[in-house]
Amino acid sequence: xxxxxxxxxxxxxxxxxxxxxxxxxxxxxxxxxxxxxxxxxxxxxxxxxxxxxxxxxxxxxxxxxxxxxxxxxxxxxxxxxxxxxxxxxxxxxxxxxxxxxxxxxxxxxxxxxxxxxxxxxxxxxxxxxxxxxxxxxxxxxxxxxxxxxxxxxxxxxxxxxxxxxxxxxxxxxxxxxxxxxxxxxxxxxxxxxxxxxxxxxxxxxxxxxxxxxxxxxxxxxxxxxxxxxxxxxxxxxxxxxxxxxxxxxxxxxxxxxxxxxxxxxxxxxxxxxxxxxxxxxxxxxxxxxxxxxxxxxxxxxxxxxxxxxxxxxxxxxxxxxxxxxxxxxxxxxxxxxxxxxxxxxxxxxxxxxxxxxxxxxxxxxxxxxxxxxxxxxxxxxxxxxxx
Numbered sequence: 001x002x003x004x005x006x007x008x009x010x011x012x013x014x015x016x017x018x019x020x021x022x023x024x025x026x027x028x029x030x031x032x033x034x035x036x037x038x039x040x041x042x043x044x045x046x047x048x049x050x051x052x053x054x055x056x057x058x059x060x061x062x063x064x065x066x067x068x069x070x071x072x073x074x075x076x077x078x079x080x081x082x083x084x085x086x087x088x089x090x091x092x093x094x095x096x097x098x099x100x101x102x103x104x105x106x107x108x109x110x111x112x113x114x115x116x117x118x119x120x121x122x123x124x125x126x127x128x129x130x131x132x133x134x135x136x137x138x139x140x141x142x143x144x145x146x147x148x149x150x151x152x153x154x155x156x157x158x159x160x161x162x163x164x165x166x167x168x169x170x171x172x173x174x175x176x177x178x179x180x181x182x183x184x185x186x187x188x189x190x191x192x193x194x195x196x197x198x199x200x201x202x203x204x205x206x207x208x209x210x211x212x213x214x215x216x217x218x219x220x221x222x223x224x225x226x227x228x229x230x231x232x233x234x235x236x237x238x239x240x241x242x243x244x245x246x247x248x249x250x251x252x253x254x255x256x257x258x259x260x261x262x263x264x265x266x267x268x269x270x271x272x273x274x275x276x277x278x279x280x281x282x283x284x285x286x287x288x289x290x291x292x293x294x295x296x297x298x299x300x301x302x303x304x305x306x307x308x309x310x311x312x313x314x315x316x317x318x319x320x321x322x323x324x325x326x327x328x329x330x331x332x333x334x335x336x337x338x339x340x341x342x343x344x345x346x347x348x349x350x351x352x353x354x355x356x357x358x359x360x361x362x363x364x365x366x367x368x369x370x371x372x373x374x375x376x377x378x379x380x381x382x383x384x385x386x387x
Contacts, residue, residue: 037204039385041358048197048317048353054230055192057346058150058173058222063190064344066325069332071111078339079111086334087117087135089145091128092252094278095302096323099367100170103327104144111335116140123252125152132156136163142334146170150222158182168334170326172222179345184337186346187330191223191299193351194319195230198297201317201355202271203239205295211243213269215259215279218248224275227299230319231273245269249279256282263290274298277305277318284314301354301366303375310359310378310386318354324368325349356386 035047053063071079088104090097097120108115117135121128128148135143136159143160146169147153154174160167160183167183171191177183206212214231217224235242247262249255255274259282263269271294272287274280280298287294293314298305301320308315326349333343354362359379363371371379379386 034204036200039355039357041355041361041387044355045353045358048200048355049351050190050193050196053190053193053348053350054196055190055226055348057186057188057348059178059345061344061346063346063348066187066329066332066347066349068344069185069329069336069347071332071335075336075339075341076111079113079335082141082338084113084141084335084338085116085138086113086142086144087138087140088115088119089128089131089135089143090118090120091146091148092123093120096300096321099323100327100330102368103324104331105327107328107331108335113331113335121148123148125149128153129156132160136160136165139163140165141338142166142168144168144170144330144334147172147174149219150175151220166334166337168330168337170330180342185330185333185343187326187333188223188346188348189321189326190348190351191226192230192233194299194321195227196234197319197351197353198227198273198299198317199231199234200238201353202273202295202297203235203242205316206239206242206271209241209243210270211245211266211268213262213266213272214244214246215255215262215272215274215283216246216248217252217275217279218250227275227319252278255279256285259283260286260289263287263292269294271295271297276300277302280305280315281308284308287314301352301363303372306359306363306371306375307378309354309356310375310382312356312382312385316355318362320352320354320362320366322349322352322366324366356382359386361387 035043038044119131125148150172154176157174169186171188173186216228245266247258249258263286272283274283277298277300281304283296295316296314297317299319301318336343
């Protein structure tokens with residue numbers, strides 16, 4: 001990363017084109033001196049991505065690598081002989097669960113592990129608790145899940161281990177549960193690292209003593225908390241001149257309305273970080289409705305976010321998870337647990353920087369598939385900037 005002094009000098013030198021309210025073009029042409037702000041991926045991506053896992057596990061655990069749950073030939077034979085069955089319990093339906101499910105399914109299929117149930121809760125606590133209870137009744141050998149609310153769902157998750165079922169968490173453990181007594185492992189993206197990527201890219205557009213907005217998730221949730229921490233920590237260390245204003249939503253379906261009200265009340269905001277790609281789409285819709293042109297960064301590379309970054313209009317950078325790889329690591333941790341092996345309590349999957357010029361490569365890295373037709377068309381229309 002560029003030093004604070006260097007960034008401040010660059011932004012000060014380039015802020016003369018600022019428009020009232022701070023447009024997306026308020027800071028221009030700082031690419032030559034700040035690698036993170038370059039338009040070409042070969043320069044920008046290495047500068048944006050952390051050298052190692054930044055965050056820690058939900059109980060302060062140091063990061064283990066996905067390589068630490070590699071499956072040997074001997075392990076593979078035992079797994080295949082076990083004829084194991086597992087259930088998946090997600091928090092919502094969408095691109096991220098779909099990517100996870102593909103990784104989990106592909107890896108489980110290699111070893112004859114059957115997925116007997118796959119449910120989602122539309123971010124509703126009561127629905128997820130019912131889904132967990134129903135999964136227990138199916139008597140699988142293991143459950144892979146992510147809590148909607150890590151406090152409210154904890155008693156239900158506690159019953160999983162009590163029923164003799166192995167439990168692997170995605171991203172976050174339920175509050176009060178410990179490994180290996182109550183669950184076997186948490187496998188998550190490096191949320192702080194992805195937050196740092198989003199912060200570093202957003203800073204490229206913010207002039208000295210500028211103001212950014214954060215549209216955050218107003219429920220205590222480890223993953224989103226870590227993302228916002230990554231953003232704030234980066235600005236505190238690298239751009240302490242920047243003022244941060246915040247607004248929070250509790251219902252993701254209302255994130256766009258929250259963003260619209262926040263932007264109306266804060267015309268001085270010159271860039272926005274949204275805590276994941278769904279709310280980012282709401283921010284972009286609000287900006288369009290208000291006729292404002294300021295940069296947005298976020299985390300997660302869903303298809304709408306991919307389309308938005310392809311156009312190069314509002315969305316300037318993403319710190320992306322790798323859902324497919326995360327699903328593979330979760331499957332391996334579960335299978336090793338099922339044959340009696342102890343696995344790391346927390347496994348971190350490296351962050352991924354996405355900008356317009358590496359969209360195709362980054363999408364493949366995140367999802368292990370080609371760009372969907374609509375995204376590919378948007379990228380083609382924005383060529384040669386989008387690649």
